[in-house]
Every structure is written in structure tokens, then in C-alpha cells.
Amino acid sequence: MAQSTPYPANAADSRAGALTFLEVENLVKAYPTADGSDFVVLDGINLSVSENEYVSVIGHSGCGKSTLLKIVAGLDRATSGSVRLQGSEIRKPGSERMMVFQHYSLLPWLTVRENIRLAVDEVLEKASRAEKNEIVTQHLAMVNLNAAADKYPDEISGGMKQRVGIARALAIRPKMLLMDEPFGALDALTRGKLQKQVLDIWESQRQAVMMITHDVDEAIYMSDRIVLMTNGPAANIGEILQVPFPHPRNRQAMRSSPEYFELRNHILNFLDRYFTQDE
Known part of the structure; x- marks a missing residue:
């Protein structure tokens, strides 16, 4: 055994x-x-x-x-x-090295998509607009958030907020x-x-x-x-x-x-x- x-x-x-x-x-x-x-x-x-x-x-x-x-x-x-x-x-x-915290750390005035895109824009500066859009879309799908992509943090559940944080962390590879x-x-x-x-x-x-x-x-x-x-x-x-x-x-x-x-x-x-x- x-x-x-x-x-x-x-x-x-x-x-x-x-x-x-x-x-x-x-x-x-x-x-x-x-x-x-x-x-x-x-x-x-x-x-x-x-x-x-x-x-x-x-x-x-x-x-x-x-x-x-x-x-x-x-x-x-x-x-x-x-x-x-x-x-x-x-x-x-x-x-x-990307950090995911217990508390979601999302910007409330940005949508789910925009919260992820913010990190991509900050780190992947040399990527084209199309490439950045594809990365965001890919990671939304990865955590099953396509349907919530244009919602704001106060419109989604705690579990969904944490998925946004994880997608945001993973999106910058x-x-x-x-x-x-x-x-x-x-x-x-x-x-x-x-x-x-x-x-x-x-x-x-x-x-x-x-x-x-x-x-x-x-x-x-x-x-x-x-x-x-x-x-x-x-x-x-x-x-x-x-x-x-x-x-x-x-x-x-x-x-x-x-x-x-x-x-x-x-x-x-x-x-x-x-x-x-x-x-």
C-alpha cells in the first residue's frame, strides 16, 4: 500500500x-x-x-x-x-508571479471582461489588440464566465468573483x-x-x-x-x-x-x- x-x-x-x-x-x-x-x-x-x-x-x-x-x-x-x-x-x-487573494480585489467600476483586460494591458504591452482580446476571451471561457463577461462585480456571486481573479492571474501567463x-x-x-x-x-x-x-x-x-x-x-x-x-x-x-x-x-x-x- x-x-x-x-x-x-x-x-x-x-x-x-x-x-x-x-x-x-x-x-x-x-x-x-x-x-x-x-x-x-x-x-x-x-x-x-x-x-x-x-x-x-x-x-x-x-x-x-x-x-x-x-x-x-x-x-x-x-x-x-x-x-x-x-x-x-x-x-x-x-x-x-501572480497572486490570488482570498478577497477578490476586483475594480467595481470595471466589468468582468475589463478587470481581466486591465492585467493583460499592463503586462502584455507588445501584444496586438486582437491578441489581447483573444487572451481575455480564452480565459473567460476557461473559468466559464462568458455569460457574465459584461457584468460588474456587484452583479455576480462570490464564486464568480474569485473565478475572475483566477482568470486575471492566469491571463498574463x-x-x-x-x-x-x-x-x-x-x-x-x-x-x-x-x-x-x-x-x-x-x-x-x-x-x-x-x-x-x-x-x-x-x-x-x-x-x-x-x-x-x-x-x-x-x-x-x-x-x-x-x-x-x-x-x-x-x-x-x-x-x-x-x-x-x-x-x-x-x-x-x-x-x-x-x-x-x-x-
Whole structure:
């Protein structure tokens, strides 16, 4: 029977043949305090992600998950250590790394089509008008939003708004997609449908993905590996688990397998060990 495979705690991925795409090495993030000391959020993070890999990060609130993602996005800077994408140090945001937030971040005065087109115009400056229109149309279809293309954000549901954000991120053809609890604000039924849709898109045109989530089932269903964070402050990586299910995935088949429950229980037991009453 296949087993979930814990990687050594806080170790970078060293799988044979894996092409390192993102490399996080000895990353520390600390903030100065009023008394002159440092408040350490992340302490010695080492992680690598390959160019077509889907990685989820799970941990209790306050463990620095979102801080790590923002550093990879270039929205924040590490205190020490390095974050490299294809060998180049990440120092600022870039169009090769697109972020999808839990809250939709759409411009309310623009239609669905115009929200996506805005990103395309900003990044794909050399594309012709016809090429830009085709890219927008293609990505509207990809997330099943053709019928809502000319509606405004306040005229569509939360799930549709999040699909706009995902389409906008994918439309500029980034090398890496960064998602901070992208389904967290949705109801359970909408969340499940959108998880499948995003996974279907990723399976058809793979890229590196790093996703923050609190949902264990979501992480298992969508990810190649799951990064388990210890509690903050001074959080680090406790374990990295390989998800043993091949792509494409069938949620029902996965949930009926012994491996699924073994992996799920392993993650929940890890989180229970790090649970504290002041979370």
C-alpha cells in the first residue's frame, strides 16, 4: 500500500530529477519591537518547488504562512536568507508571479471582461489588440464566465468573483501562481466546484503553484506536496508530505482509499500536536 512520505523537517526538496524552480534558503523574517528586540515570525525556512508542482502550505493562524507567500510574491522582504526564482533573487513583485487573494480585489467600476483586460494591458504591452482580446476571451471561457463577461462585480456571486481573479492571474501567463486561501470566503458547495475547476485548469497547463490553506481536504485533493508549518512565533517547516495520488484526480475515488485517510490523519495529528489554547 502506498504511503504518504514525510520529507526531513525543514529540508529543501532533493528528489532525483526534480528541476528546482523556486528556492527558499535559510529564510528568516523578523520585525523590530519597541524594546529594541526582534519579533521573529519565520525562522530558517528551506523549501524548493519545481516548475510544474502544486504545493500547499498548512499551519495554525500566526505561523507565518501568508508572510512566506508575500515574500515569494515580492510584496515583503526577508530579514535574512534568500528566495530565488530560476536562480534570480526575488526583490520585488513581478509578472512571472501572480497572486490570488482570498478577497477578490476586483475594480467595481470595471466589468468582468475589463478587470481581466486591465492585467493583460499592463503586462502584455507588445501584444496586438486582437491578441489581447483573444487572451481575455480564452480565459473567460476557461473559468466559464462568458455569460457574465459584461457584468460588474456587484452583479455576480462570490464564486464568480474569485473565478475572475483566477482568470486575471492566469491571463498574463505567469510562471508561478500564488494563492492565499483562495477558496476560504466561499460556501462549501461553491468551494468544491471551484477547487475542481482550478485543478482541471492546472492539470491542462501546468505551472508552479504555492497555495496557503487551512483546509486539509483541499490540500490533499489539489497538491503534489503539503508543507506543514510549526506554530509561530519563530515558525519553521515541521514536515513536508508527498501526496500519493496521480493526476488527474477523482475526489470520490481518493476519499474511498486507505491512503487518503492515512495522510489526512497524519496531517490532523500534526496540527493537533501544535495546537495551543491562545490560537
